[in-house]
Amino acid sequence: MLNVSIVGAGQTKFGRHDDYTLRELFALAAHEAIEDAGIAPKNVEAAFIGNLSADQFNRQTHIAPMMVDAAGMKGIPATKCEAACASSATALRAAILAVESGHHDVVMAAGVEKMTDLSTPGVIETLAMAADQPFEAEPGITFPGIFALLAVAHMAKYGTTKEQMAAVAVKNHANAVHNPLAQYQKEITLDQVLSARMVAWPLGLFDCSPITDGAAAVILTRNKLAKKFTDAPVKIKASAQANDTMDMCDRSDLTSLYSARTAAQLAYKQARIGPHDIDFAEVHDCFTIAEIIATEDLGFFSRGMGGQAVEQEYTALDGEFAINTSGGLKAKGHPVGATGVAQIIELYHQLRNEAGKRQVDKPNYGLAHNVGGSGATAVVHICERW
């Protein structure tokens, strides 16, 4: 069991930010987190920052010192963590271990991405760099294509339908209406999803998370110190990461992510709870099928039942397992390197009962599931209210 709490959180609005560059997005989120924790920038001892590809999106490497400098934390040890779309969950995990080890008392975990500097084809090409270049990207796979491969396999094995996948998008857009920081605070209909332009069959435009700019940051400390910063810290009960082969073709099962199943099992064991103790979860719905598979991999529903579960509204805001109350990657937005920490921030607000109209009824446990690439990385965190 871990001994680490979240005592501050900050997030920019997700969407297109024409007036801010990478450093300013980071500085805004970092400052809000520092202020929320009631501390000064100089009190932060180290920072771990998730970012997928500032090198491609913004022609900038070595971003960690640049980011902390922009946020008034010049000189502290700052490290960039990259694990494709799971980058900031690995940053969070590194920050947790830095506190847990006793090396640091106050650590920032953050994520930042500014994707809209590139054209859409450029973004597609950059994201596809998280697949095996000669063996997957060369034949022409794209990121939507990777999840379309999972979707077709899931449909063939379990009879999952396009309507069930579309139901994920409809639900997550409905949740995002209540999230002022979401990219799309707008409901959509099942027909809109089903009739949208095709991206990678069977996934259409509204099956896909958008291209997003944004940053997210949290402040961590050990449980013993947590109450000095806030009346309502949120405990991190488990932090687990598992990896899989880089190549999808090298896996025995294309209907589930071994990495996510393994990380979930490790996390439940660490937290000494099971899937049915979880009150709500933020899962990695980069594409609609990914949420269906996630709810199965996390043990909320049995294998093959995820499609029916969303269709029958078990995962709605007032359902048995509220999934992606924030709007998820689909509607809140997916600034890839910031997503993992943004998921944890939704857990933080829900477990402090401050999520407004999207608040889940008195939750005790929340889970965050962040996936990198086609599932070569998966990270699961479990949080508990104080």
Place this chain on the structure above:
Amino acid sequence: MIKMSEETTVKKYFELINEQKLCAAHCASCDSLHLPPRLFCPNCNSKTTDWTQLGGEGTLRSFTVIHIAGTKYAEDVPYIVAIVALKEGPSVCARLVGVDPLKPEDIHVGDPVVADFEELSGSTSEEKATRLVFRPA
């Protein structure tokens, strides 16, 4: 099956593809085949010692039709990318040609396919002038 003693590198794999040979890395210690090729066997950690040429027969494990591609393949859309389970065991990711990408409902997981090779026109890279593809069997 032809066995060749050569280091099982990515570079050599694509040289063999250029010779229109689909080969997998073979581990002589535990007699297993691996794609993508590896220098070390993921099963027994021995150095994989040779190549085994595959017959090219397989079945579709999954597929998708790419309608929006990156800059490089923007002109190719719509095209099909598939994961094919080869008869000898390993799977590979490659394009599926010879079927209408606008009728994906006519293609099914489990369909038999066979390997073929396409010359890439206008390619400046000598290494990958030939591309592995699959066609319906």
